[in-house]
Amino acid sequence: MTSIRFSYLKLLIFKFFKERKEIMKRRVLAILLTAAMTMGMVAGCATSGAGSSDSGSDESSDGEVTLKFLNKYPEEPYAKYFEDAVAAFEEENPDINIEMENVSDEAIKDKLSVIASGGDMPDIYMSWTGERVKRFARGEKALDLTPYLDEDTEWRDSFLPAFLNNTTVDKKTYAIPYRSGIMYMMYNKEVFEKNNIEIPTTWDEFLAVCEKLKGTDVTPIAFGNSSPWYASWWIGQLNAMMIPTDIMEKDYNPETGEFTDESYVTAVQTFLDLNDKGYFGDHVNSKDYYQVREEFCAGQAAMMLDATPQFTQYDDGMGAENWGFFKIPSMEGAKGDAGTVGGGGEAWLVSSNCAHPEEAIKFLKFMTGKEQADKQTKEAGLPNALVGGITEDNATEALAEAYKEAEVYTNIADWLDCAVEAKVADQYMTSLQEGLDGKSAEDVMKDVQKAAEEVKAEQGE
Amino acid sequence: MRRKGSKKTAIIYMAPAMIVILIFLYLPIILNFMNSLYKWGAMTTDVSYVGFKYYKELLQDETIRIAIKNNLVFAVMSVACQIGLSLVIAAVLESKFLRRWQSVFRTIYFIPSLLMVTVTGITFKMLYSPSIGLINPLLEAIGIDTSNIDILGNAKSAIFGVAAASQWQYIGYTVVLFIVAMQSISDDIYEAAEIDGANAIQKFFRITVPLMKDTVMINMIIVITGAVRVYDEVYVMTSGGPGRATQTLATYLYQVGFKNDQMGYASAIAFFVFVVTFVLGLFQMKGYDLGEDD
Numbered sequence: 001m002t003s004i005r006f007s008y009l010k011l012l013i014f015k016f017f018k019e020r021k022e023i024m025k026r027r028v029l030a031i032l033l034t035a036a037m038t039m040g041m042v043a044g045c046a047t048s049g050a051g052s053s054d055s056g057s058d059e060s061s062d063g064e065v066t067l068k069f070l071n072k073y074p075e076e077p078y079a080k081y082f083e084d085a086v087a088a089f090e091e092e093n094p095d096i097n098i099e100m101e102n103v104s105d106e107a108i109k110d111k112l113s114v115i116a117s118g119g120d121m122p123d124i125y126m127s128w129t130g131e132r133v134k135r136f137a138r139g140e141k142a143l144d145l146t147p148y149l150d151e152d153t154e155w156r157d158s159f160l161p162a163f164l165n166n167t168t169v170d171k172k173t174y175a176i177p178y179r180s181g182i183m184y185m186m187y188n189k190e191v192f193e194k195n196n197i198e199i200p201t202t203w204d205e206f207l208a209v210c211e212k213l214k215g216t217d218v219t220p221i222a223f224g225n226s227s228p229w230y231a232s233w234w235i236g237q238l239n240a241m242m243i244p245t246d247i248m249e250k251d252y253n254p255e256t257g258e259f260t261d262e263s264y265v266t267a268v269q270t271f272l273d274l275n276d277k278g279y280f281g282d283h284v285n286s287k288d289y290y291q292v293r294e295e296f297c298a299g300q301a302a303m304m305l306d307a308t309p310q311f312t313q314y315d316d317g318m319g320a321e322n323w324g325f326f327k328i329p330s331m332e333g334a335k336g337d338a339g340t341v342g343g344g345g346e347a348w349l350v351s352s353n354c355a356h357p358e359e360a361i362k363f364l365k366f367m368t369g370k371e372q373a374d375k376q377t378k379e380a381g382l383p384n385a386l387v388g389g390i391t392e393d394n395a396t397e398a399l400a401e402a403y404k405e406a407e408v409y410t411n412i413a414d415w416l417d418c419a420v421e422a423k424v425a426d427q428y429m430t431s432l433q434e435g436l437d438g439k440s441a442e443d444v445m446k447d448v449q450k451a452a453e454e455v456k457a458e459q460g461e
Numbered sequence: 462m463r464r465k466g467s468k469k470t471a472i473i474y475m476a477p478a479m480i481v482i483l484i485f486l487y488l489p490i491i492l493n494f495m496n497s498l499y500k501w502g503a504m505t506t507d508v509s510y511v512g513f514k515y516y517k518e519l520l521q522d523e524t525i526r527i528a529i530k531n532n533l534v535f536a537v538m539s540v541a542c543q544i545g546l547s548l549v550i551a552a553v554l555e556s557k558f559l560r561r562w563q564s565v566f567r568t569i570y571f572i573p574s575l576l577m578v579t580v581t582g583i584t585f586k587m588l589y590s591p592s593i594g595l596i597n598p599l600l601e602a603i604g605i606d607t608s609n610i611d612i613l614g615n616a617k618s619a620i621f622g623v624a625a626a627s628q629w630q631y632i633g634y635t636v637v638l639f640i641v642a643m644q645s646i647s648d649d650i651y652e653a654a655e656i657d658g659a660n661a662i663q664k665f666f667r668i669t670v671p672l673m674k675d676t677v678m679i680n681m682i683i684v685i686t687g688a689v690r691v692y693d694e695v696y697v698m699t700s701g702g703p704g705r706a707t708q709t710l711a712t713y714l715y716q717v718g719f720k721n722d723q724m725g726y727a728s729a730i731a732f733f734v735f736v737v738t739f740v741l742g743l744f745q746m747k748g749y750d751l752g753e754d755d
Contacts, residue, residue: 110719114719116504139502282608291593423723426716434703
């Protein structure tokens with residue numbers, strides 16, 4: 001297409017030149033053409049650059065507002081729920097147009113970083129509660145939503161405090177939680193029955209169960225770490241159980257983090273022991289979470305650490321009657337807060353350069369309202385983050401029970417990879433992978449301490 | 462016709478191309494270098510000047526050493542397979558007794574290079590997997606104890622596993638390039654050599670290889686620069702793991718920049734990669750010169 005156009009242009013120019021009239025005219029034209037071409041090219045790149053600086057939300061002539069919405073559910077049954085929800089909102093508000101883009105779980109972490117560096121933030125985007133929200137807040141990429149929440153206290157008070165707290169920095173709330181997750185241990189009922197195993201309530205009992213199962217043909221615990229975030233779930237949970245709250249709070253803060261407490265080594269050692277004793281099965285570093293979940297659903301493993309949003313996956317994978325869950329066994333004498341459980345939420349943020357925050361808030365209110373939240377849990381199986389939001393009316397029996405049992409927990413420890421600064425989290429996960437390959441717990445923590453020190457130094461600069 | 466030779470005209474006609482090259486090629490290099498002197502991130506708003514701190518850090522960073530080692534492994538394996546082995550394959554396919562079947566083999570060898578790296582990566586990841594893969598059962602069938610073999614999960618073997626997948630993919634590509642070059646060698650030379658009593662191996666080393674020097678040289682440089690920049694294979698198969706065992710310069714750069722949000726350090730790594738490829742580029746030019754001498 002362009003080449004045809006160009007040769008046509010050339011032909012025109014040649015024709016013009018052939019006539020050989022006024023030299024000046026030609027020269028002027030040549031200069032003009034060159035200038036035009038150059039300008040066109042420069043302008044071409046300039047506009048593509050400029051396009052990224054405004055957040056892309058434009059008010060078209062008829063007053064319709066378009067909001068870009070980055071979400072992370074491209075797979076069914078989630079995708080359909082969100083599409084329907086967006087459609088319902090648009091029907092209610094014909095003057096607001098929502099452009100939703102769905103990117104999968106692992107990919108959205110990279111995508112958010114990349115678009116944050118390019119400046120082209122979508123108007124509304126998802127992130128995990130904890131550090132992953134806080135870093136957007138620190139980088140001034142997220143809008144402070146506190147005024148909107150203060151304005152509508154009913155809305156503010158509808159959320160589970162633990163999850164709203166994890167999106168709050170210095171009393172300013174930057175994100176609206178829409179999905180909650182609490183960690184439980186899944187187990188295969190048939191395997192437990194066949195081996196006469198009672199549900200363990202303490203860590204020692206849990207280890208005894210693992211030891212007993214090791215002799216059978218099933219793997220005691222389904223675990224795979226080729227995508228290293230799964231180990232951070234385990235460590236996040238173990239840290240919450242084994243490390244005094246005040247020390248953990250200090251270390252999880254990038255400005256004061258040191259990770260020098262002995263109990264961190266103990267927590268890593270506890271985790272590595274599970275691998276060394278063979279409870280995780282073989283070759284954990286070449287399997288990932290999804291693969292071991294398949295193995296668990298196929299009955300090849302007895303237990304698996306997972307969280308409430310994935311409950312429906314087990315219903316689909318092995319039938320609701322074939323699996324159960326129990327609370328993470330408590331550890332006697334551990335120094336951590338027994339009322340804390342590992343978990344985490346997902347939340348929506350509004351970009352700081354969103355041109356239509358009012359409309360964005362309207363959309364978030366709609367999505368997290370009682371009616372939609374019910375639907376979200378019922379249709380997509382994603383537990384909402386509302387107080388009393390999970391009941392037997394909208395959730396499966398297991399999910400409702402899980403939330404009832406969770407009432408004893410007072411605090412949610414975010415998944416470790418979302419709770420600590422990105423570089424520390426990355427070092428933690430990298431070193432844990434090496435730990436599963438033979439590195440000692442002390443050396444793992446030494447790596448983490450070094451990373452934390454660097455981060456701390458950088459924060460101070 | 463004074464105008465034809467005038468410098469002004471030349472400048473005017475060259476201006477668009479020059480400006481484009483300056484803006485899109487040289488400016489980013491300079492900007493990148495300047496970025497590497499600052500501490501900045503995509504998520505943070507504060508920017509501060511740190512001078513050459515990141516270059517000092519780079520020299521001491523153990524992960525950089527691992528990455529360079531891995532890039533070297535890639536380079537050596539790529540040269541051995543995509544140059545050495547594929548020359549041999551090309552010569553065999555060009556030999557008289559196989560020429561009839563050449564197109565069949567050529568197609569078979571060439572197909573992998575048409576696949577996306579993601580596809581190859583995921584396929585090999587599955588093949589290597591000790592629990593669902595094919596490699597371990599095969600090894601077991603020939604009597605090797607595989608209980609400790611976990612190609613991608615083991616820090617020592619992972620990079621070789623990744624590099625091998627890449628060889629499988631691209632070997633056919635260079636084979637085809639070499640066959641084309643071989644076909645341009647006149648049969649008369651081979652006939653003359655045969656009359657002189659040369660055997661197949663002598664013909665290969667004395668005639669084929671020297672006459673293809675240019676093609677081999679250029680391919681070698683392409684393969685080596687490719688090995689310095691390797692990213693997607695690693696990202697798909699191990700994303701740098703287990704631990705840091707398969708980190709390459711490019712994957713480490715990405716991780717530092719976009720995962721850890723240390724854009725300044727990432728820029729320093731990028732500049733380092735630029736210097737390495739630039740030096741290789743000088744060799745490349747030398748390679749072309751050699752061709753002109755003959």
